[in-house]
Amino acid sequence: MSVEQQKPRARVRAPELVGRGWLNTGGEELRLKDFRGKVLVLDFWTFCCINCLHVLDELRPLEAEFAAEVVTVGVHSPKFEHEADPAALAAAVERYAVHHPVLDDPELTTWQNYAVKAWPTLVVVDPEGYVVHVAAGEGHVEALRSVITEVIAEHEAKGTLHRGDGPYVPPEAPETTLRFPGKVIALPSGNLLVSDSANHSLVEFAADGETVVRRIGTGQRGRADGAAPEFSEPGGLALLPPQVAEQVGYDVVVADTVNHLLRGVRLADGHVTTLAGTGEQWRDGSDSGPGPETPLTSPWDVAWWEPAGGVVIAMAGNHTLGLFDPVSGAVRRFAGTTVEGLRDGAAEEAFFAQTSGLADGGDRLWLADSETSALRWVEADGDGFAVRTAVGTGLFDFGHADGPAEQALLQHPLGVAVLPDGSVAICDTYNGAVRRYEPATGEVSTLATDVAEPSGAAVVDGELVVVASAAHRLERPVPPGVAARLVEGASQQVKRPATEIAPGEVELAVVFTPPPGTKLDERYGPSTRLEISSSPEGLLLEGAGAGTDLTRRLVLADGIEQGVLHVVAQAASCDDDPSVEHPACRLTRQDWGVPIKISATGPKRLPLVMGGLDTES
Structure with missing residues (x-):
């Protein structure tokens, strides 16, 4: 600019x-x-x-x-x-x-x-x-x-100046739990932590992504630390390795974007500490030094990356990557020159354009470079690091095209996540899509469309959870069959313990009881739907597919000891008041990725609770 x-x-x-x-x-x-x-x-x-x-x-x-x-x-x-x-x-x-x-x-x-x-x-x-x-x-x-x-x-x-109010008329303030959320990470507890950017706070959800556990922050724009913290349009979140978190006394690093700060959150009690930045925007001069003395500029995302030995910062404000060392408290330039553009090569000579999303891919740090509509990565190169480009050609080339990476087009992506099969999910924000880049083949494909400005994503138990920022919620937009293929062969990476079930014939039951004062909506046919698939695909001999009954007979194949059941269930319910001509109705939907282990001593029934209590267990 x-x-x-x-x-x-x-x-x-x-x-x-x-x-x-x-x-x-x-x-x-x-x-x-x-x-x-x-x-x-x-x-x-x-x-x-x-x-x-x-x-x-x-x-x-x-x-x-x-x-x-x-x-x-x-x-x-x-x-x-x-x-x-x-x-x-x-x-x-x-x-x-x-x-x-x-x-x-x-x-x-x-x-x-x-x-x-x-x-x-x-x-x-x-x-x-x-x-x-x-x-x-x-x-x-x-x-x-x-x-x-x-x-x-x-x-x-x-005498030509006239004082008084201007023509500004504020729009009506909407009420939603989240307002333009930015990024999401999975916590060790299985819960999800989301940066609620326009509400200037963080929200912890249960694993369903809908049940609020707590809000961290007062909701007022500010920069106060402590037990009643304030943020200003927070963005990226990075979970520290346990041994580092124990040493420094906080668990999560937050890119507090408009405050030009990094903040640390202690999950035990929600206490917040300022880690880096002066609160003033960096414009020139040194951008390296002790954290509290070094100005930052619009940190948009953060990610712990072991090869760099710290938290990498997507410094959107000056088109660079920074690096924060939680132990020493120091921050420094990691890559980029502050020139806005697209140039690969040695990290210190690379050009970026509003780095906006980061994801740890082991030997590669993947990044969304939004203004060049590019997917790029950083990797170790000799004694230093190098920047490479997978998709994207420059500041003014964008679109929505799949195929070989050199021909593929994105439109202002803001987030990335590494999928269980090693491919990369791209939050293709301005295309309203989730895209996939396969490093082994160099192919780009579309996983999902009609997602309202996806801005961040995380993989939770093999399933992609996406921040649909303009819809003000978390979504799981990748269809179960596609998700099954992406986690095939990688179910051993699921961190939670597998559920033991018996071999052969098993009953899967989704438990749903309409909330008090409501009933199932059967005015236009069946009010429930259940879809089941598996990985590997051969795990289910019978029971895969979609139907309207929330109970399903499954037949498991012999010779397969473990896998993942992918279950999507939904139920429609309405207010049960005969005096109301047009009762309010709502749709309950839940997705599960259930890692299972076949055991001769396992139960013959697998209940999944979507709402209410399982009276048969």
């Missing part, structure tokens, strides 16, 4: 604000004349751009300081196809707490009329409608403050 600041252009009439529509105005269409008497700051941005997000944060104190005299208008001129989707823009405006009117400019009409060349660009228009200042890039707060102060003084003296 350009950082060139242009000189003021005297007495240039500001062009009209033209676009598809407006957000944050209560539905009102605005024109340039509606801002007469105010100092107007136009912020040309696109929501994929980390520099643009920095500017949003820089503008907040100015908007508060000059609330009566200044109106900020965001002009959203998209780079990626997904960013031109009005629903995606509306989600981004909420996600990033944009509290001023936003003009939707999908055809870049207003962008071109103002001769904008780079994201972000700021334009100041005086109360009489003339452009008085233009600046591209970030870090212009003090310059803007000076310009605004001068314009206010000039037009107050002329």
Whole structure:
């Protein structure tokens, strides 16, 4: 992104604000004349751009300081196809707490009329409608403050300044457990920890990904440590090895993105400590030194990687990778030059573009390089490390294409996870898809579509759990049959103990009791569904497939001692009140990946509880 600041252009009439529509105005269409008497700051941005997000944060104190005299208008001129989707823009405006009117400019009409060349660009228009200042890039707060102060003084003296409220109308605040979650990791307990980014906190869920165990954080934007911690749009999460966690006194490292900090969380009581960063954004100078004394810039994800001996940081804000040593407390540059682009080679000479997702693959550290729509990795190379690219060609090539890696296309991926078979799942965020890269063949395929901005993923008991960020929830979008193939031969890697069952014929029973005050919804046919598959595929002689009965007779093959049963069950229930004409209905769904071991002394019945109690056990 350009950082060139242009000189003021005297007495240039500001062009009209033209676009598809407006957000944050209560539905009102605005024109340039509606801002007469105010100092107007136009912020040309696109929501994929980390520099643009920095500017949003820089503008907040100015908007508060000059609330009566200044109106900020965001002009959203998209780079990626997904960013031109009005629903995606509306989600981004909420996600990033944009509290001023936003003009939707999908055809870049207003962008071109103002001769904008780079994201972000700021334009100041005086109360009489003339452009008085233009600046591209970030870090212009003090310059803007000076310009605004001068314009206010000039037009107050002329009588052309009108103080008062601006046209911003806040949208109705939705209520969901998660709001634009970022990343997820599996905890040793079997629970899931999610960064609840727009709620400025972390949420621990039970293994089902729906039952809240606890929330870590007050939910208020801030940076307080201790038992009532505060975060600011936290992102990546990294679980430390047990021996390291015991030594340093915390278990999880959090990329506290907008605070430009790394935080440590002690799982025993949720206590939070600041580990690295000063709270100020790094702009230049050294980015290596003692953690609390070294500034960071928008750490987006973190991952413990044993070959590096520490926590690698996806430093989206300056297109590098950092490295944090929990034992010494030091942080340093690990890879990258801060040049935005795509260049492989020695780690210290590589170019990145908004590194946004990391995954430990053993001898490889996989990473999603979002602005180049690339999947890349770091590996040991002699006495140092090297960066390689699997998928992606540059800053402006993107799309959705499967096939050989050199022909495949992604669109702004934000997350990666290593699957049990050694392939890599890619959260192809702006394509709304989960993709798969197979290192052995170099092939890219699509595992799932229609996932609302997947931003992070984790493998839990052989199953892929995905953060559907714009849907505000966790999902398991990979179909059971596909998931079965991905975990084939790798079931021994499942950490939880296998369930012993008898050989031959076994009854599998999914237990579901409608919640109190409800009943099964049988108005339109069967209200339940059960789908079963296995890995290896030959494990089940009978019982595989889909049906409507929650109890299924299974016949296990001889000669196979262990495997995994993949079970997906769902049941629809409605409020049971005859006086209500249109009762509220809900769908309960649960997926299981059950590692089993065939034993002559094992039981002949396998119950799986989806809701209620198993009265037969």
